[in-house]
Amino acid sequence: MIDAGLVYFILTAFTWVGWIFLMRAALFGFKLAFDNYGFDKSKAIKAMTLSGGVGAVLLLLGTVIRKDLGRPAPEGLAIPVVWLYTPLAGWILIIGAFMAISRLIQWRTALTPEEGQNRFKGMLVFAVISGLGFWWLNTMQGQISVIRGAVPVPWQGLVAFMVLALVALAVMVRAEKATRSRGVAKTVINQLVLLAGAIVFGIPFAWMLITSFKEERDLANTDGIVWVPQVQLTHPYNDPERLQFDATYSGQPVKAIIEEKLAGGKVLMEVERPYNLRGRRFEANEGELKESPRMQQVWSGKYQTRDVTGFTAKDLPDGSREIEILTPADMKGQRFTESPENLEPVREPGLRWENYTDAIEWMPAETNNGLRYLINTLWLVVTSVVGTVLSCSLVAYGFSRLRFPGRDALFSVMLATMMLPGAVTMMPQFLIFRGLGWIDTLLPLWVPTFFGGAFNVFLLKQFFSTVPMELEEAARIDGCGYFRTFWQVMLPMVKPALAVISIWTFMGAWNNFMGPLIYVSTPSKMPLAYALNLFASDRGGDQALMMAFATMTTIPVLLLFFFAQKYFIEGVQLSGLGGR
């Protein structure tokens, strides 16, 4: 069982524990020097020398005994580290054993017999768990292997770290003396951990945003991750052989080229961009056309032994490019032909916002640059919110404030439906909507919201119950009917709850994916979230576009959050729905 991995494990532990003991010794030292309050000096000196001695011995052992890393060790200093590599059963075994041992120690060092008994029981439990883990590991023939590793550190770094640690220790001891509490160190650590966590949680967003502004070249970079996007410089240029014009095609601004000259000053134009109209032809008056230069890419290369930059004037059939020189100034306007291998793109840090316009341009023409999706989604959101709020508050009021036979039985039935997986009713519902001829419309997505949802009703009922009875009775005495009492007296009382429900419904409608997946197939009827998925699958390879799409769907939700933060947070607290 004693293999290289185990030896490495033990010696690594020696090294680390050695450092900890050394630090402990330093702590005692500082305490003696700055803050010898509340303890016996001689004991502290003893503890210091003991810690220092043990630390030094352990470190020496850990360093001197030759360790086999299993592969060439990094050059220079390296801190040994280990990681256990094992299936779940192995972890159960290890953690169980660890806990059992610690309980064993606690049992032996217990102060009261009662505590000792508890610890002993705990030890037995963990021993059994550990045994089960061992049994499971054995049956699945899993193995626990020690992965040996080393973190390379330059020795300057190590020294700097040591100095830092010592200074921190000293400061802590001084601070403790000043405040007589251990709070400072804890708070600092707490803040550091929270900040690190917040950064980890935030990085994906940052990554999404950065990627959405990247050029293809940065995405395909094989050297690693690019954090600062760069864009290739462009230069406006209109190729006289294929002049591009600004024009209007059925009310939409387009860029087009002249396909054919017609009689009477008219020309036949062909659309070049946006892509979703590419190739459409239309007539225009030649006099009204305005030239619209293309943005050509700028390259650097060598011409007549000099470093030059210039833009692509023409792509030649053999793959080479005709470059018109921009710098140096004395060569400006000259042209030369070069093959792409000898040209380097001229790039500078910047954001390629064209990813967003490109993403929009790829939407089918009839969706009006994707605006249609937004309108559909808004329609869905508005109707769903109205429907949910109306129906749920009505039903909840009925259940909470009116007394009628059968009420409690029906209410229990309603609660039970909360457990019902939507999958069970999915297909028959499809057939119902098919019977109604509602397939390929948005109706199946929002009409059901007008019929009350169990969860929201439940929540509102709780809220209605907190409104004092007297209020309602007063209204009744004033001659209000049931509906007026509900509408004018009770509803205003539960506004916060309504706000919360509205926000959930908003989120639900905004994110609804399975609904459109089943019911909608015409692009002009799709809501945003689904359309995003669909067009991304057409353009799956282009990560920058995908992230631009993703950013565009995320931003409205984030905006909503910042405006209605209070309700979001209250909402989660109300629901108990979090934790997923």
Place this chain on the structure above:
Amino acid sequence: MLVRRLVLAVITLLLASSGFAEKVTTLTVWGMAITPDEKGTDVLVRQFERENPGVRVRLIGMGAGAMNPQKLMTAIVGGAPPDLIRQDRFTISDWASRGAFVPMNQFIERDKAARDPRTPTREQYYPAAWDETVYDGEVYGIPIGADNRVLYYNTDVFAKNADKLRKAGLDPARPPRTWEETLAYSKALTEFNADGTLKTAGFIPNYGNSWLYMFAFQNNASFMSPDGRTCTLYSKESEEALQFMKEGYEILGGYENALKFQSGFRGGENDPFAIGQVAMAINGDWMIANYSRYSPKAKFLTAPAPVPAARLARTGRFQNEKDPYITWSGGFAWSMPRGAPNQELAWKFIKWITSLEGRKVNVQAQAELDVSRGRRYIPRIEAMVEANEWLIKEYASGDNVYDQALRQHVAMMPYARLRPATFVGQKLWDEHVRAIEQACRGAQTPEEALKSGQEKVQIILDEFNNKKNYPEIDIRVPLGIAFVTVVLGLIGWVGWMIKKGDGRVSVTETKAGYLFIAPWIIGFLVFTLGPMLASLIFSFMQYDVLNPAHFVGFKNFTDVYVNDREMVLKAFTNVGYLAIVGIPLGLMTGLAIAMMLNTGVKGIRFYRTAYYLPSIAPAVAATFLWVWILNPDNARGLLNNFWNNTLFEWFAVAPPGWLTVESWAKPSLIVMGLWGAGGGMILWLAGLKGVPRTLYEAAEIDGASGWRQFLSVTLPQLSPLIFFNAIMAVIGVLQTFDGIYIITRGENMGPNDSLATPVYMLFNNGFAYFRMGYASALAWVIFLIVVLVTFFQFKIAPRWVHYEVNK
């Protein structure tokens, strides 16, 4: 007031949106997206629009056409199909057998009689391509484009290893011609690293595009009996072919070793074949353009794919065989879904786009675009014989390697075999893939693997063949009876309740009460109870909506339990894994953050927002983002890049393949879920605020440590909240769907079905194949399991959930 304004706004929006409609006929075409690099289709479509004024063609990918039938099937069943669909040819029989596509014989006959020069006829096409679209004597699609597979071999690698090859008695100047030679070449060309991993692979049997079909065809295996009623996935011939693949993997140190090697492959300029990581591969003609565009310096040649030695020598079984080489071919076809609104126009479009003239327009426009972008234009093979001849003459007559490769592909077309035209084509494909995996992994012998796949396909075949043995039933009768009973029962009940009263309650109040809850009652009947009953009734039927239902008794349930047992178990195991590992992790992460925030730190508002935001990111966007972050390529995936710079540097543990490998797919989902743990954090924060301070003070006086306080004060106090969340989370996890669907694009269920979930299975059976009966049975199984799990949770709750006595 507010409501009135809202309603007004809504009406205005509605009116405004109806104004967008154009006054033209729109021809909706699915299975084809416009991409920046594709201009041929654009030009074709525009020319069609000009020839037919008043017509607008709408191209849209819809994820349709290939491996994801759900959208098309739902649209057809829902009565809102597109006009045209570009469909993978081998699936056409499947669609035709369901009556989901329009037969085209009448159109062809009519136009042939009218001597329309664009009429497609069988003579113009390779018989293999044309016959793939024929089902029961009717044509259901017109072929467009074809592909086939040949052997690509990297001549640089051959030259570099010339000595090694010679030593093994092989000729480095030519590629292998037989299976036996292939293995010998592969053995000589494969190199290993010190740790046993691959450095260079000679030949990976299933890398590129060969599958078992290629080798089985070469060995004269057929996968279906001639009458189409019996699946013959297992035969001596296919077993030998699979054995050959298995041996191929053994040379590489096993299937797993090869997979590990392949997980490091990249595309584009780092294509493993182009850079010599793989010496030989069987691949399709689409690769030529890739090599020319990204790896112009790669040196390779093509040859017919190696065949069994006996075939080449024409001995034994192959004595009377005239084709020495065999390839397999696939491709797409244009079809019309049933119920397509503009069939005449659609047919006109098909005729135009498949005609020789149309092919030429397409190719010329595409070539022009490629050349103007400074790229070599490399055409794809066509299904039409004449079009190929023209292509070669115009675009591939040179003697460079690309033209040679293309000519090789075209030359192989007459020797093409194709996947059997059967309505179980998709299932057969899936099972054959599974058989390759099982056999090459060594989990089953080739014989067992093929036989078990064959059984599964046969079940579906039998289901179809035996349909007539089950009584046909008008689905409306049981549904109607059930619905009427329920409605009458409910009305009766309400009426009785109103009448009965209970003495203390006035009848007006009772009436008002029922009026108030009427929305829910109606909704409950129409959207919950009614569908549940319907689903129960369906579960005893075989029903695909397009055709009449048959009563099959408990067959659907036995299918779930017996025939599909493996898959159903896997789906439930997967969600079980997500529940057992994912839910506690999620709860703990949220709780940990909340506990840290609850210590009275400064800046709690900032932290709360920072941790909460991810949980409200839209699911689609979040999934895209994480798929990108979890990209296994170190140079692209953020997480693996980080892993590579830390864990790999320190421990030499290679970063995992995340969503692309079986063992990491579910952990990836859990990681994605943890990002949203902030939603729970807010909840715990509220819960923690509700824990009385006095309890902690008392604990402190008793000398309890922080950890002890957490265990004996915080946890018990929070336990009702934890319990509620656990229940909701379990119900939620059992229904996991959206994220996985987006990740897999609805095309598969993750590597080796590692992302299959019950609802995903149900969705596929229900909406991709409209096996309503089977899906309903599955739905009820899921329902029962949810009930059981929830019941169990409630049962054990008193043991650990702590409620205040006075509550």
